[in-house]
Amino acid sequence: xxxxxxxxxxxxxxNALKISKLIAIACLLFFAACKKDAPSVTKTNNGxxxxxxxxxxxxxxxxxxxxxGGTGTIIDTLTPSKVAVAALDDEVNTFMTTYDVPAVxxxxxxxxxxxxxxxxxxxxxxxxxxxxxxxxxxxxxxxxQFTAVAIMKLLEQGKIKLSDKVFGDGAILGKTYGTKAYGxxxxxxxxxxxxxxxxxxxxxxxDDPMFSNPTMTTAQLITWTLDNRPLDHVPGTNYDYSNxxxxxxxRVIEKITGKTYAEAVKTLVLTSIGITDMTIGGNTxxxxxxxxxxxxxxxxxxxxxxxxxxxxxxxxxxxxAADLARFLVYIDKxxxxxxxxxxxxxxxxxxGSTANAGYGCGWAIAGDSYFHQGSLPGTAxxxxxxGNGFNFVILANTRSFKANFDFAxxxxxxxxxxxxxxxxxxxxxxx
Numbered sequence: 001x002x003x004x005x006x007x008x009x010x011x012x013x014x015n016a017l018k019i020s021k022l023i024a025i026a027c028l029l030f031f032a033a034c035k036k037d038a039p040s041v042t043k044t045n046n047g048x049x050x051x052x053x054x055x056x057x058x059x060x061x062x063x064x065x066x067x068x069g070g071t072g073t074i075i076d077t078l079t080p081s082k083v084a085v086a087a088l089d090d091e092v093n094t095f096m097t098t099y100d101v102p103a104v105x106x107x108x109x110x111x112x113x114x115x116x117x118x119x120x121x122x123x124x125x126x127x128x129x130x131x132x133x134x135x136x137x138x139x140x141x142x143x144x145q146f147t148a149v150a151i152m153k154l155l156e157q158g159k160i161k162l163s164d165k166v167f168g169d170g171a172i173l174g175k176t177y178g179t180k181a182y183g184x185x186x187x188x189x190x191x192x193x194x195x196x197x198x199x200x201x202x203x204x205x206x207d208d209p210m211f212s213n214p215t216m217t218t219a220q221l222i223t224w225t226l227d228n229r230p231l232d233h234v235p236g237t238n239y240d241y242s243n244x245x246x247x248x249x250x251r252v253i254e255k256i257t258g259k260t261y262a263e264a265v266k267t268l269v270l271t272s273i274g275i276t277d278m279t280i281g282g283n284t285x286x287x288x289x290x291x292x293x294x295x296x297x298x299x300x301x302x303x304x305x306x307x308x309x310x311x312x313x314x315x316x317x318x319x320x321a322a323d324l325a326r327f328l329v330y331i332d333k334x335x336x337x338x339x340x341x342x343x344x345x346x347x348x349x350x351x352g353s354t355a356n357a358g359y360g361c362g363w364a365i366a367g368d369s370y371f372h373q374g375s376l377p378g379t380a381x382x383x384x385x386x387g388n389g390f391n392f393v394i395l396a397n398t399r400s401f402k403a404n405f406d407f408a409x410x411x412x413x414x415x416x417x418x419x420x421x422x423x424x425x426x427x428x429x430x431x
Contacts (some may be wrong), residue, residue, distance in 0.1 A: 018162070059137050062218045066430075073290075078322050078428060080114050087419035090410045092120050098408065099400040103131040103293055107325035107393040112326055113427035114335035123293040123397065129325035136292045136318045138281050138308065142381045143317040144246050146265050148195060148362030150253055152345045153268040159256050161398025162192035167226070172252050177219065178272055180225035181337040185231050191252060191261070193235045194245040195361035196353040203240025210243040210314070218247065221310070226349050239356035243314040249288050250313025260310050272340055273330045280310025281308045281318040294395040295378025315376060324383050325348060326429065328391040373406060380409055390417070 064335040092104050103123045108116040119131040145197040156158040161217045167178075168187030183198055193199045202209055202225060209225040212274055216224060224246065234236070250261040257264040262280050266300035270278055279289055284304045288294070295303035331349075339346060350370050363370040368387035374380070385391050392413045399405065 014404040021203075028267065029360065030053065034209055054114075064421050065140070071176040072297060077134060078117060078430075080118050081424070084118075084425065085116060085416065085420055085423070088116065088118075088412070088416035089120075091416045095408055099398075099402055099405055100298065101396050101398050101400070102296055103135065103397045104137055105131065105133065105137065105321040105393075105395045106412070108423070109325050109329055109391040110224065110423050111389055112332070112334050113364050113425070114322070114429040115423045115426070116352055119323070119426050125294070125296070131293070133322060134277075134320060136277065136279075136289060136320050137381065137397060138292075138315075138374075138376060138379045139317045139319055139324070139395075140315045140376040140379045140381050141243075142324065142372055142383050143311070143313070143315050144362040145372060145383070146269060146274055146317060146327070147246055147249050147253070147313045148349055149341065150265045150268045151191065151249060151361070152341050152349050154253070154256055155348075156342060156345055160191060160252070162190065162195070162246070164191050165189065166191060166194065166248060166252060171344035172255055173248075176255075177222040177250055177251075179223060180227050182226060183230040185235055187233045191249070192353075192361075194242075194249050194252075196356070196359060197241045197245060198231040198236050198353050198355045199231070199242060199245050200235040200238065201240070202229060202241075202244040203242040204273070205240045206232055210241050210247060210311065211306075216279075217311075218251070218310050218312075222248065222251065228353070237355060239353065239359065242357075243311070246314035247311070253313070273326055275326055278317055278319040278323055280312045280316045283308050291320075292318055296398040297377045298403045301377035303376070306377065308376075315374065321395050323390065324393040324395075328383060328385050328393070329429075332385045332391060334389065371410070380405070382409055384413075 095101060096104060102125055103121040105119050117133055119133045121131050121133050123129045123131045166173055166189050167182060174240060188197045209229060213221055213224060253264045254261050297303050329337050333346055350363055350365060351360050352358055352365055360363050364372055371384035373382045378398055380396040382394045394409060396410055
């Protein structure tokens, strides 16, 4: 299914400190192809939600444990914010009501301190289960950033170069995949081009292969694609957002580390920063993980009809908002907490390509701010590292086709910031 959204980032100058410009800037920040993990279904005329309406309300703070313990990890027994920020609560509740969203989880850091953490609504409508801060959500395309950081760690360890070829004789994956001679330029694709979505094909503009052949394994799908889907462009010359490209990067990580993708990311990234609660999600409702929310489709979408497990490296992670907030403070270039990547690696990761200066290695770029949205049937997510010292995470258990949904998700933070420029000074991260 072809994505109908524009694929390019607009060029803009981002100044997060000018509150009067926040809304206008945010209108330009996000392009839908920067987040799509699954193509949208054809909407019905009445936009009916076949699963029923969400609660649309809820300001419950929730309780629970954010990140668990484990050997060699940092343990936080996280609690929700004790003092409500009325402006943020108002924006969340308006968003939930407008777009029939059952549950939302929000985490905000300032100066690398977790200054706000809250859950809203119900995580399971059939049971009336109150949303809590320990709820885990599918991250959709906010999974790509973990793949990118894992690649940067391998780069620092000298185990990979961004210029390394991926397919063909002497390449990382060699001829593991495919049954035919590789098509024109496939053997020229580099790790760098996969990270920047400039591999030359297999993108949203021309039917991303990740949403074809749903019963195939990952290996079968890669082989089928190499055999049947030639490139559309010379690698490095054209930007086309590709979930399939990040699927390949997952296999690169596996080849180099000798571990499964999930275990490699845990070893390279998660364990060192104290995240032990993240996992790759399952496909069906019966596969729902412990502490995972229930997902609700709108406009005829079925959240449990996709092969989420096969999406591991581009859209498969399940996590809490606190997990993502912790991830951000260790890769944000801010000085309070030591980043897990070197300044050189961070600069590389947050630098665009000649084909699209506005998209780096798994991150959309606006000046000195880096961000990404994610979208699947039943899932909408956003994580952002901002040049003004804030980071924010917003997770929801539905997505809507009503006008401006993606923009409204982003605006939850910006509108609250404009109304409430002063935030708590304590740190909900214990360590």
